[in-house]
Amino acid sequence: MTKTILITGATDGIGLLTAEVLAAEGHLILLHGRNAAKLEQAQNKVGGRSEIYLADMSRLADVNRLADEILAKHDHIDVVINNAGVYKTPAHQTDQGFDTRFVVNTIAPYVLTRRLLSVMSPESRVVNLSSAAQAPVDVAALQGQKRLSDMEAYAQSKLAITIWTRELAKEMSEGPVFIAVNPGSLLASKMVREGFGMAGNDLGIGADILSKAALSPDFAQASGKYFDNDSGRFANPEQSAMKDKTAASVMAAIEELTSKVA
Numbered sequence: 001m002t003k004t005i006l007i008t009g010a011t012d013g014i015g016l017l018t019a020e021v022l023a024a025e026g027h028l029i030l031l032h033g034r035n036a037a038k039l040e041q042a043q044n045k046v047g048g049r050s051e052i053y054l055a056d057m058s059r060l061a062d063v064n065r066l067a068d069e070i071l072a073k074h075d076h077i078d079v080v081i082n083n084a085g086v087y088k089t090p091a092h093q094t095d096q097g098f099d100t101r102f103v104v105n106t107i108a109p110y111v112l113t114r115r116l117l118s119v120m121s122p123e124s125r126v127v128n129l130s131s132a133a134q135a136p137v138d139v140a141a142l143q144g145q146k147r148l149s150d151m152e153a154y155a156q157s158k159l160a161i162t163i164w165t166r167e168l169a170k171e172m173s174e175g176p177v178f179i180a181v182n183p184g185s186l187l188a189s190k191m192v193r194e195g196f197g198m199a200g201n202d203l204g205i206g207a208d209i210l211s212k213a214a215l216s217p218d219f220a221q222a223s224g225k226y227f228d229n230d231s232g233r234f235a236n237p238e239q240s241a242m243k244d245k246t247a248a249s250v251m252a253a254i255e256e257l258t259s260k261v262a
Helices: 013-024 036-046 060-073 100-119 150-171 190-196 203-215 244-261
Strands: 004-007 028-033 050-054 079-082 125-129 177-182 225-228 233-235
Touching: 004 013, 013 028, 013 036, 013 203, 028 036, 036 050, 050 060, 060 100, 079 100, 079 203, 100 150, 100 244, 125 150, 125 203, 150 177, 150 225, 150 244, 177 203
Parallel strands: 004 028, 004 079, 028 050, 079 125, 125 177, 177 225
Antiparallel strands: 225 233
8 A cells, every 4th residue: 555655855865765765666755855956856856656845944934834735735644754854054053043953853853743643643653863873962952052063963953853752652652653763874865975074875774774664564563662773673762861851851842942933
């Protein structure tokens, strides 16, 4: 049975390759990007059945508009792959004064997912891009009150998305399925080229595991879990994510920030 699958950040890298793989299997792919020309190019490359959606994930007004556009066209979404992310960016702060890395990597996918839950079933899945780079979340930084380096912000934002993956899985124990995935370290993406100055490893490693997380029966009972593709198994995230008090403080900060910026 074919699925309706939304992939954010689908104009290059792992997102684009995952879209190609899933479109080749006959699924309807909703492609998101922030550049109209690149979106059209991606759609041409993906082929099959696809739609394109334009939004800047650093602007939560754009994220809400994206959700509105999807909800206007679709009464059911089978899979959301929250792939869009940033490591280095010229503007470390959004117009509202929040850390761009946290907004794009953590907050925007949270807002988008919350908005789309109304058209998702218990069997639907949310696949969140985590990373092997994880660090304890400084709530003050998440709230825009402290400046972090690129690596600090990236690692903390990736743990934060892993935390909300776990917490939403607890909140919605009957589904959808929420899964955090490290697709593989230093894959050949634009982010790795710009951030680390290296070509990187085969992107197919990441596209393969994202496709499996989205559709494979192996992940059907994995809600709330973190899959580390470097080790090829489910694993615990950075230890602070396992603490109820830490998770509660991060979730409270996320909720407060979304209410301020929406």
